[in-house]
Each structure stands twice: as C-alpha cells, then as structure tokens.
Amino acid sequence: MRIFVADHPLVAHKLTALRDERTDSPTFRQLADELVTLLAYEATRDVRTEPFTVRTPVAEATGVKLATPKPLVVPILRAGLGMLEGMMRLLPTAEVGFLGMVRDENTLTASTYAQRLPDDLSGRQCYVLDPMLATGGTLGAAANFLIERGADHITAICLLAAPEGVARLEQDLADTSVPVTVVTAAMDERLNEKGYIVPGLGDAGDRLYGVVD
Ligand SMILES: O=P(O)(O)OC[C@H]1O[C@H](OP(=O)(O)OP(=O)(O)O)[C@H](O)[C@@H]1O
Numbered sequence: 001m002r003i004f005v006a007d008h009p010l011v012a013h014k015l016t017a018l019r020d021e022r023t024d025s026p027t028f029r030q031l032a033d034e035l036v037t038l039l040a041y042e043a044t045r046d047v048r049t050e051p052f053t054v055r056t057p058v059a060e061a062t063g064v065k066l067a068t069p070k071p072l073v074v075p076i077l078r079a080g081l082g083m084l085e086g087m088m089r090l091l092p093t094a095e096v097g098f099l100g101m102v103r104d105e106n107t108l109t110a111s112t113y114a115q116r117l118p119d120d121l122s123g124r125q126c127y128v129l130d131p132m133l134a135t136g137g138t139l140g141a142a143a144n145f146l147i148e149r150g151a152d153h154i155t156a157i158c159l160l161a162a163p164e165g166v167a168r169l170e171q172d173l174a175d176t177s178v179p180v181t182v183v184t185a186a187m188d189e190r191l192n193e194k195g196y197i198v199p200g201l202g203d204a205g206d207r208l209y210g211v212v213d
C-alpha cells in the first residue's frame, strides 16, 4: 500500500479552515469540495489513458484520452458524498458507484447498509472517497469489497488519516496483490479513546450534513 500526503500550501490552508470548529456547514462543504479537487489532481496521476490523435487548426497532434473502461468513483456514504462533486470536476466522464457504510460508535466496527455498484469491476480503476481514515475499518472493508468484484487498482482519497488506520489497512490488505494508494491532505497524530482522529476535524458526516441520531 502506498500513502501520499499532499504537501501544498493551498491544501494546508484549506485543511486548517476545515478543522476550525467555528467553520459552519455551508463553508465546510465548500472547503471539502475545493480540497478534494486539489487531492484529486494527485490521486489521478496514474489514471489510465490511451493514445489519441486530434487535428488542431494547424496540424495533427498526438495526445491521450481516458482509457476504457472508464474509472469508477465510489463515495462512501454519508460523508464521502461531500467529496463527489470535487472529484467529478476532474473526472467528469467517470462512472459513480455508491457504498453506504456506518461505524458503530461503541464497537467502532464498520457495517455496510447500502451498495449500488457494477457487479463486475474487472479491469476497473476505482477511486474511493472517504474523508476520514480513522481505525481503517471502513476503508479496509470497502477496498476488499471492490477487490472481490474484480477491481484491479484502487486509490482512496481521504481528507485526513491516522497512523492507526494506515496500519490496520496494511493488515486488511495484506493478502491482495491489487495496488492500493491512499492520498490524504494530512497524517494526523493519533486516535482518541472514541476512535476520533486527533486533532482531526470532528465528525465529518455531521459537519457536512448535520447530526443524526
Ligand atoms: O476508519 P473508521 O474508524 O472506520 O472511520 C471512518 C468512517 O467514519 C465516518 O463515517 P460514519 O460511520 O460516521 O458515517 P457517516 O459518514 O454517515 O457520518 C467517516 O466518514 C468514515 O467513513
């Protein structure tokens, strides 16, 4: 597994504002959207392309276009939905599949409550959107689910990651030969006793969409 921590002043600036507890929900959604687009630029460095030739008004130019099958973007509901538009801005022709997952606040175990994905992901590059890599349970389960369906290349975009989550993900993916990369805006210090990232930004889903319970 590969971890890429984006090192860019604009990423750091937007992330700081996102962390700020005074940031309201509309601003949080806007910042998350902008941050994802910056991260998506890094995350799509190895998106598959094929040669494509066009004619300019002057001459022929050899270039590339996105290869088929098109990449699949998979936001993990709920909070990953807040990252979708920012990702699709860079990959407008990608297809989108959905995974609904929730972490039990007491056991910190992730479970899947909804999925709408192609059955066969053979040969697909998948871009998973999940703002928080905390214990790693959610992302590990999501990645293994996609691999079972045939995905052969997975890149996860996370706004924040914790070292404990990265270690768990390494373990959960130990048996796969599918390349998995995590692109994140920052590697934070640790998890607290409730499984929240420290310093983190709080509950990403609640800050995007409000508290449910
Ligand atoms: O790494 P983990 O310990 O598994 O935690 C990370 C998950 O927790 C949050 O989702 P949550 O369960 O709060 O659902 P929500 O997006 O609906 O708020 C977050 O959006 C991640 O999906």
Ligand SMILES: O=c1cc[nH]c(=O)[nH]1
Residues within 6 Å of the ligand: 132, 134, 195, 196, 197, 198, 200, 201, 202, 203, 204, 205
């Ligand atoms: O810090 C955290 C950990 C898990 N989920 C969140 O939304 N925030």
Ligand SMILES: [Mg+2]
Residues within 6 Å of the ligand: 079, 203, 204, 205, 206
């Ligand atoms: Mg939540």
